[in-house]
Amino acid sequence: MAPTTPAADDSHQQLLDQLDLILKPRAFRNTRWKPSQRRNKNIKQIVAEAARKEASVMATQDNSGSSTPNIQSSAIETGAATPIHMNGASTKSTISQAAQNLSTMVLERNLQASLSTGPIATYTNIESAPSLHPAHQKHYCDITGLPAPYMDPKSRLRYHNKEVFDVVRSMNQGTAEKYLEARGAHIVLK
Amino acid sequence: MTIIYSRYVEPVLTSEATSGKRSPKPPPRIWHAIDPPFKGYQPAPSEGYQQSSCDTAIVIDNGSSLVRAGWSFDAVPRLSFPPDVARYRDRKYNRTVSYVGYNAYADATTRGQLKNAFEPGTSVVGNWDAMEGLLDQIFVSLGIEGDNGGVGRPVLMTETLANLTYSRKTMSEILFECYSAPSVAYGIDSLFSYKFNRGSSGLIISSANASTQVIPVLNGKPIMSSVSRLNWGGYQGAEYLFKLLRLKYPTFPGKLTDYQAQEYVREHCYVSQDFDREMSGFLDWTGLEDRDRIIQYPFTEHVAIEKSEEELARIAERKREGGRRLQEQAAKMRLEKLVQKEQELEYYRDLQQRIVGQTKKETKRLLDEDEFKDEAQLDKMIKDMEKSVRKARNKDLGIPDNVEEEEVPSFPLLDIPDDQLDEAGLKQKRHQRLLKSGVEARARAKVEKEQERARIAEEQRLDDERRVNDLEGWLESRRASRATLLQKIRDRERQKADLGNRKSLASQMRMKTLANLASDQPGRKRRRGGDDDNFGANDEDWGVYRQVAMGEQSDDEEEEDLDAEMKNVEAQLLKYDPGFSESKTMAAQKDWTKSLMHAFLRGPRPFDSESQQETHQLHLNVERIRVPEVLFQPAIAGLDQAGIVDTAADMIGMSSPQDRNSVLRDIFLTGGNTLFKGFEERLSRELRAVLPIEASMRIRQASDPLLDAWKGAAQWSNESSFKLALVTREEYQEKGSDYLKEHNLGNTAAP
Structure with missing residues (x-):
């Protein structure tokens, strides 16, 4: 960078101050807002967490059914079981039961909903499927992009003609690997 | 692909000739690398x-x-x-x-x-x-x-x-x-x-920055259960172009940024209507000038400061002056040395004079004083000095050193048997024998040289004779030798390339040799009992070191030889073979106008690697259609998903017939990645090809896709x-x- 004169430097700093968001009044922000430190997650993490949560909900639902002798609310409603009448004392336990039953009900309803309308679109399952169409198995030169009738068995690069082959053979392993990476055919070590 | 194209290229061999060709062509259109998209301060609209x-x-x-x-x-x-x-x-x-x-x-x-x-x-x-x-x-x-x-x-x-x-x-x-x-x-x-x-039923194809999505809509309600996403959009396209350019110009001196790559995709890329056909002819010479886009990055040309005539003259004068002064100084020094030498010579001559007639003891004393062993040495010294003084004088006076015929030295002592000589005599005899063998060897070498020259002349004569008598046969042999040379040069290049690769045969052989040399006790030798492995007893053993030495330094001279020989053979062929033209020489084969890689990297014009301007240029050519093509063939960029046409066609195929008709009536394109020139046409044509013949289809683009x-x-x-x-x-x-x-x-x- 060219050295800037003090005057120019100052004007640039003034411009930066004008642009700076921190110096602007932002009364609309809640001053007590303290976000979680770990809120930045990538898609992989989010999807994994969601899957784990779903699995654990399923598990608790199963367990609660088998371990608690209480009759499920839906069973009561449908008349499959006679309701048990609690006398007096244990209102607390009824509330907890009710809460538990509510979650079960929600789960049941969701299950029914998903059965009736088919699978719900999620971020991961809407990706389009791989193509099996033979017309799309065409090969193109990794270097020039021209149609490639040949493949170098050593580097696995596809090439267009003799001249490109010379280039392929003169490149080192790392470069060849980068070309493969652009085509997604490189070796990934795990 | 058989396009016969004509170029006005006279047999061009050197870059000087090609650069002269540039003048009739107009300079190419050049796009400049964009600056960061800073917009300056914009006051808030309140x-x-x-x-x-x-x-x-x-x-x-x-x-x-x-x-x-x-x-x-x-x-x-x-x-x-x-x-x-x-x-x-x-x-x-x-x-x-x-x-x-x-x-x-x-x-x-x-x-x-x-x-x-x-x-x-x-x-x-x-x-x-x-x-x-x-x-x-x-x-x-x-x-x-x-x-x-x-x-x-x-x-x-x-x-x-x-x-x-x-x-x-x-x-x-x-x-x-x-x-x-x-x-x-x-x-x-x-x-x-x-x-x-104002759409209500149709198929939305939205290709935006991060992904391409296909959403069927019926009566204003999206069918969420059959939406689909292709993980390719403007961002991936720019990233792909960025990767390709980095690979294309691995040593590019400019700084390529992602916002620049985005700009290039927007500005220069377009969707090809027939990708395979257009791609295979993309680097052909006809029209490459139009297809090739040059992007210039900022550079600083090393400008040679033009000096005026006067200045140049002054500099030359100064140089001459300096040279003259140096010459004078050297002459002065030489003169001084000469004078000193002459004085010394004078002194030794005087010594010689003084010795004459002295007793043996006195002579010895005088000689010892000047650290001479005997008279013979003094004589020799004087002789040498006389010679050098004469030489120096001649040089000073500018008289050419006439090579006086060296008198053949005689070696009288050699014929006398040993027992007739005293100690000093024996010593001298040994010395004379040494001298004699030297003289003889020189004479032999001279004769050999003569013979060699004669042999070459004879060979040349025979060769000429053969050429005159049997031109066809002679040419055939020349062609054959050219082919062998070509093969040799290729082999050498391959070997050189292989040396860098650890897995090549050459490298592995080398490793083996090294390992053999390094191991102290090879088992085989040990069994035989002897510690000595007799290395070096055979001269060929030393060849191992030649093998082990890494390429370059070992065969430098050979390389020169091959190229020179090639030139020689080709010159002969050019002279006598009517079927062999300039364009067939190796130099011409390497000519950039024939090179596909040159067209790919540097476009339709010559490339001067010295020019800062040209080394700071990017050429976009095949990339212009290669990058947008990924939407239609994701496999190009290694994306394991079906292309946009397949995805849309699958979705249409799976819906019920009446839904299909209403969806087909309104295929709607939106998103910035659909703005490529030719996108709508290509999509329409390819969809048409996979749809039933009776289906009516209408495709439209958003009034402002962005x-x-x-x-x-x-x-x-x-x-x-x-x-x-x-x-x-x-x-x-x-x-x-x-x-x-x-x-x-x-x-x-x-x-």
Whole structure:
């Protein structure tokens, strides 16, 4: 960078101050807002967490059914079981039961909903499927992009003609690997 | 592909000749690398806030390439900036600074701290601190005063198709908790765009920055169970181009940035109508001038300062003057030396005189004084000195050194038997024998040289004779030798290349040899009992070191030889073979006008590697159609998904016949990645090819593929259905952060 004169430097700093968001009044922000430190997650993490949560909900639902002798609310409603009448004392336990039953009900309803309308679109399952169409198995030169009738068995690069082959053979392993990476055919070590 | 093309290329062999050719051609059109997209300071438009009421929504199209925001009554978004935030601690002023959008491109420091709010290559927010920065900037620029400690307006925001629950939840948390929004609604950008273009039943193909989505819509309701996403958009295209250019110019001196790559994709790429055919002819010479795009990066040419005639003369004069002075000094020194030598010679002669007639003892004393062993040595010394003095004098006077015939030295002692000689005599005899063998060897070498010369002359004569008598046979042999030479040169090149590769045969042999040499006790030798392995007894043993030495230094001279020999043979062929023309020589074969790689790397013009201007140029040619083609053939970029045509055709094929007809009647393109020239035509033609013959199909593009999403959202925010879709603060607090009201323009709630 060219050295800037003090005057120019100052004007640039003034411009930066004008642009700076921190110096602007932002009364609309809640001053007590303290976000979680770990809120930045990538898609992989989010999807994994969601899957784990779903699995654990399923598990608790199963367990609660088998371990608690209480009759499920839906069973009561449908008349499959006679309701048990609690006398007096244990209102607390009824509330907890009710809460538990509510979650079960929600789960049941969701299950029914998903059965009736088919699978719900999620971020991961809407990706389009791989193509099996033979017309799309065409090969193109990794270097020039021209149609490639040949493949170098050593580097696995596809090439267009003799001249490109010379280039392929003169490149080192790392470069060849980068070309493969652009085509997604490189070796990934795990 | 058989296009016969004609070029006006005279047999061009040297670069001087080709550069002369440039003058009749007009200079090529050159595009310049763009600067960072900094827009300068833009004052916030504030009058919008005064116009708005508590029911006026703030509409934000939260796109991963550009965030657009405005009031629901605006016709076009007031704000549009990239979702980049530079937030860092300023060392000089010791405070945190934050620049958002184009402001983040203000200078090198801010650019260095750039963070994108979205997870790379997706439309899912990944960096929530940056997202807060974006929202801050939007609300500040919209002039929101926040008197009651919040934004005080409903917020309508777009999100990606089938957004992750966590992502929406976090966004709601920020909007409700940090900005105290009274109510919030979400919708899908491409559905808004479709709504704005008054579509009700059709197939939306939205190719945006981070992905390409296909959404069937029936009677204004998206069929969420059959939507599909191809993970390729403008971002991936730019990234792909970036990768290709880095591979194409691995030593490019300029700095290629991602916003430049984006610009090149926008500016130079287009969708080919017949990719295979166009691609295979793309680097042909005909029209390459038009297909090749040159992008110039800033450079500094090393300018040779032009000196005036006068100055040049002065410099030459100064040089001559210096030379003269040096010569004078050298002459003076020589003279001094000569004088000294002559004095010495005089002294020794005097000594010789003095010795004559002295007793043996006295002679010895005199000689010892001057460190001579005997008289003979003194004589020799005087002789040598005389010779050198004469030589120096001749040189001084400029007389050519006439090579006087060296008298053949005689070796008289050699014929006398040993027993007749005393000790000194024996010594001298030995010396004479040595001298004699030297003289004889010289004579032999001379004779051999003569013979060799004669042999070569004879060979030449025979060769000429043969040529005259049997031209065809002679030419045949020459051609054969040219072929062998060519093979040798190729082999050498291959070997050289192989040496760099550890797995090549040459390298492995070398390794083996090294290992053998390094091991102290090879088992075989040990068994035989002897410690000595007899290495070196045979001269060929030493050849091992030649093998072990790494390529270059060992065969340098050989290399020269091969090339020179090749030139020689080719010159002969050129002279005598009528079928052998300039264009067939090796130099011509290497000519850039024939090279595909040259056309690929440097376009249709000669390349001068010395020119700073030309080394700072990027040539876009095949990339111009290669990059957009990925949407149609994702396998090109290693994406294991079906192309856009297959995906759309599958979706159409799976629907019921009446749905299919209504969907086909309106295929709707939106998103910035559909703006490529030829995109609509290609898609239409390829879809047509896979659809049943009787199906009628209509394809259209959004009136503004970039802004219609925002415009549609703004339009909807004035309708009554918007009010029903809003989640209020109370609902948020009661029903949780992942509560969502489903509507026809948004995602469905995940379980």
